[in-house]
Structure formats: structure tokens, C-alpha cells
Amino acid sequence: MTELRDLLARTTEHALTYLDGASDRPVRRQVSAGELVAALGGPVPERPSDPAEVVDELARAVDPGLVVTNAGRYFGFVEGGVVPASLAADWLTSVWDQNPAFSALSPAATAAEEVCRGWLCELLSLPGTASAGFTSGAQLANLTGLAAGRHHVLRAAGWDVEADGLFGAPAVTVLAGQERHATVDRALRFLGFGTRSITPVPVDDQGRMRPDELERALGRGPAIVCAQAGNVNTGAADPLRRIGELTRAHDTWLHVDGAFGLWAAAVPELAHLTDGAELADSWAVDGHKWLNVPYDCGIVLCAHPDSHRAAMGLSAAYLARGGGRDGSDWSPESSRRARVFAVWAALRSLGRSGVAEMVRTCCAHARRCAELLASYEGITVLNDVVLNQVLIRVGDDDARTRAVAEAVQVEGATWLGTTTWRGSTAIRISVSDHATTHEHIDEAVRAVLRAARG
Numbered sequence: 081m082t083e084l085r086d087l088l089a090r091t092t093e094h095a096l097t098y099l100d101g102a103s104d105r106p107v108r109r110q111v112s113a114g115e116l117v118a119a120l121g122g123p124v125p126e127r128p129s130d131p132a133e134v135v136d137e138l139a140r141a142v143d144p145g146l147v148v149t150n151a152g153r154y155f156g157f158v159e160g161g162v163v164p165a166s167l168a169a170d171w172l173t174s175v176w177d178q179n180p181a182f183s184a185l186s187p188a189a190t191a192a193e194e195v196c197r198g199w200l201c202e203l204l205s206l207p208g209t210a211s212a213g214f215t216s217g218a219q220l221a222n223l224t225g226l227a228a229g230r231h232h233v234l235r236a237a238g239w240d241v242e243a244d245g246l247f248g249a250p251a252v253t254v255l256a257g258q259e260r261h262a263t264v265d266r267a268l269r270f271l272g273f274g275t276r277s278i279t280p281v282p283v284d285d286q287g288r289m290r291p292d293e294l295e296r297a298l299g300r301g302p303a304i305v306c307a308q309a310g311n312v313n314t315g316a317a318d319p320l321r322r323i324g325e326l327t328r329a330h331d332t333w334l335h336v337d338g339a340f341g342l343w344a345a346a347v348p349e350l351a352h353l354t355d356g357a358e359l360a361d362s363w364a365v366d367g368h369k370w371l372n373v374p375y376d377c378g379i380v381l382c383a384h385p386d387s388h389r390a391a392m393g394l395s396a397a398y399l400a401r402g403g404g405r406d407g408s409d410w411s412p413e414s415s416r417r418a419r420v421f422a423v424w425a426a427l428r429s430l431g432r433s434g435v436a437e438m439v440r441t442c443c444a445h446a447r448r449c450a451e452l453l454a455s456y457e458g459i460t461v462l463n464d465v466v467l468n469q470v471l472i473r474v475g476d477d478d479a480r481t482r483a484v485a486e487a488v489q490v491e492g493a494t495w496l497g498t499t500t501w502r503g504s505t506a507i508r509i510s511v512s513d514h515a516t517t518h519e520h521i522d523e524a525v526r527a528v529l530r531a532a533r534g
């Protein structure tokens with residue numbers, strides 16, 4: 081036990097060294113992928129090694145390839161940071177090594193899932209009876225919500241898709257906004273619909289699905305609509321109330337991909353953005369983005385627990401059922417990590433007001449960043465900054481905009497990515513980390529200006 085104690089103490093030192101140095105590291109890779117492979121690689125180790133040396137070697141080998149996405153200065157993609165309590169809980173999750181697949185395997189993990197299910201419904205203003213699955217991210221949360229929808233609409237049409245598959249099944253219309261996330265297409269691929277079966281619904285200038293267009297596209301027969309809260313470029317949410325009223329009137333399943341945007345519902349002054357979300361049938365939301373828990377965490381919630389479980393449930397004669405919640409009934413995985421402990425710790429430590437404050441502060445930083453940048457000639461803010469996403473363009477020029485992003489990345493004080501928005505190259509700034517401060521925003525703005533003038 082002393083050996084293990086020493087190993088974990090040493091590991092704590094590695095963790096603290098990394099965290100202490102995080103604010104000074106360049107936010108980009110410092111070596112090539114080949115160098116990293118060489119540092120980690122070599123022939124298959126023939127003999128055992130001392131665990132302490134292994135941990136030292138791992139920390140040393142990967143260090144130049146670690147990108148500090150969680151120290152407040154990383155604004156690429158939509159990358160959350162890590163709140164302290166969830167980091168600590170994530171460590172314990174590995175120590176405990178619980179498997180939430182069955183309550184008999186881990187009554188603790190499945191109980192935490194049940195508690196967090198209720199807390200999340202309340203925080204996001206969703207029906208308190210919704211079922212929840214804890215997934216690796218929003219990709220699998222989208223898959224699960226859409227699978228529940230597939231079951232639900234086909235059962236209503238007299239078809240048992242779990243038993244009979246899709247060959248010969250009644251046709252299902254699938255409608256999704258033109259600006260849907262790529263993971264929606266992939267989820268639909270996995271579910272046997274094929275991406276060509278998606279009817280894209282036109283969107284407005286912020287990427288929001290147009291309800292008048294949806295109404296025109298909705299017909300009779302089994303149908304699934306996939307809406308979005310939080311466009312990865314603009315941060316905009318589809319008009320969920322109008323969409324929800326339409327899907328209800330047409331007996332259609334509505335899934336909301338709210339990977340990060342659904343968190344607006346937890347902030348009183350932002351909740352108008354997701355107004356009507358409760359009319360949907362299923363929702364996907366990330367834990368590892370805006371809730372700032374470590375990676376490997378998404379949540380699917382479903383207003384129809386029977387359909388959710390019919391689509392996902394696992395059964396085999398040897399699988400003892402303890403009577404409590406079995407995690408494998410609610411997500412596509414069987415054995416998996418008890419990722420819920422990090423969610424529980426984040427929610428317990430932040431509380432309702434802390435979650436709202438974290439989301440609110442990120443949005444205020446995004447607004448301020450947009451205002452500062454817009455005040456310079458030659459820089460245009462392309463989106464209405466309603467949430468945490470800012471799109472800018474330099475000199476109304478694709479090549480210049482890309483060059484500015486690249487110069488900022490090379491400098492390494494901050495990291496901004498690029499995207500294409502309505503046919504033009506744009507720099508995308510996402511503020512999703514609780515560690516971001518005013519100074520980090522100033523630093524990012526200065527970096528863009530240096531690059532733009534450079």
C-alpha cells in the first residue's frame with residue numbers, strides 16, 4: 081500500500097506541475113505528431129516496468145503534445161474546461177472503477193445517475209419524468225434520442241423496428257435544419273436512415289431552422305424532426321416553441337441537439353433562447369462542454385422512458401437485474417465508465433446559481449470580445465452574439481481571415497479556429513471555459529489585432 085500511496089502522490093505532483101504551468105504554456109502543439117509517436121513508441125515492452133517510472137515517462141513523453149484547452153485561453157471549437165470538484169471526482173471514478181451498466185454492479189453509480197437525471201431535468205426546465213442516459217458525448221446522446229424516436233414513430237405505425245429492422249418498414253420522414261451538427265448525420269447513418277434520407281429544412285441568417293419551412297415540409301406518416309439549440313458557429317437556437325407546437329400537431333418526434341446551447345435554459349436571462357424546449361421528445365446535452373466536466377460525458381434525456389428503453393435496453397438471461405436503475409438500458413453502451421460522478425460533483429459544487437453564473441460569464445466574455453473586435457476597422461462580427469460564440473472576418477477576405485487565425489495560433493498565446501459561414505471564411509471564437517477571465521479576452525483581442533496588422 082505504501083507503494084501505491086507513493087505512486088499516487090507522485091501522480092498528484094505531475095498533475096500539479098501541469099496545472100501550475102498551464103497558464104504559461106503555448107496553446108498549441110509544440111512538436112510534430114511523428115515526434116510524439118517516437119517518444120511514446122518503440123517495440124512492444126518485453127518486461128514489466130516500475131509503475132512510478134511509467135507514469136514519469138508518460139508525463140514526459142506526452143507533455144509537448146498536450147494542448148491546454150482548459151486554462152481559459154483556448155477558444156477553438158466548443159471546448160469546455162474542468163471545474164475543480166468534477167476533476168477530483170473524475171480521479172475517484174478511476175479509483176473506484178465502477179461499472180454503471182447494472183445496479184447490481186454499482187448501486188452507487190446508478191443512484192448518482194438517478195439523482196443527476198432529476199437535477200438536470202430541473203436545471204434545464206425539462207419534464208421531471210424524463211429518462212436519462214449518460215453517454216460519451218453528444219454524438220451518442222443524439223444517436224440515443226433519435227433511436228428512441230425511431231422506435232416511437234414506427235411503433236405508432238404498427239412496426240417493431242427493434243425486432244424487424246428497417247427493411248420493409250414504413251418510410252420515416254427525417255427533417256433537420258440545414259445547419260445541423262455533423263453528428264446528427266452520423267447518428268442517422270448508424271440508425272439505418274442514411275444521410276440522403278434527411279430532408280434539410282432551410283434556415284435564417286443565424287442558422288436557425290425556419291418554422292414556416294418546417295411546416296411546409298411536414299406531411300403525414302411517421303416523422304422525426306431534429307432541431308438544434310446552440311449552432312456551433314453562431315450559438316443561435318432554433319425557435320423551439322414554434323417547432324415544438326408544429327411537431328406536436330403532426331404527431332412527430334422532436335429531438336433537440338442541445339450539446340452546449342441547452343445550458344442557456346439554466347440562466348434566467350438567457351432562457352428565452354431555448355423557450356419551448358420542453359415540448360420536445362428527446363434532448364442531447366454535453367457534460368464535457370459547458371458543464372465543464374472532464375472529457376467523456378454527454379447526457380440524453382427522453383420524455384418517453386418506455387420508448388427510450390425499448391430502443392436501448394439490453395437483456396440476456398445471465399444479466400441479473402437488481403431492481404434498481406440499470407445504466408445499460410438508457411445508452412448504447414454496456415460496460416462503461418461511471419462518468420456520472422463528475423456530473424454530480426460539478427452540479428453539487430456549482431449549484432443552480434453557479435451553473436447559471438458560469439454560462440452567463442462565458443456569454444458576457446463573448447459579447448465583450450465581439451464589441452472590442454468590432455471597434456477596429458477591417459474587422460467585422462458576422463453573427464448576433466446571443467450566446468458564447470463569436471464569428472469574425474478580417475478585411476472581408478477569406479485568405480486574410482485564415483492568415484490571421486494561423487498567425488494567432490502560431491504565436492500561441494491564445495487559440496482561435498476558422499470556419500465557413502454562409503460561404504465565407506470566418507474566425508470562430510467560443511468561450512466555454514469557466515477559467516476564462518477578462519484578461520484572457522483582452523489577450524485574445526490583442527493577438528487578433530497584432531496578426532491583422534502584422
Ligand SMILES: *Cc1c(COP(=O)(O)O)cnc(C)c1O
Pocket residue numbers: 158216217218219220261263308309310311312337338339340366377378
Ligand atoms: C459538440 C457538438 C456535438 C457533438 O458532441 P460530442 O460531445 O463531441 O459528441 C453535437 N452537436 C452540437 C451542436 C455540438 O456542438
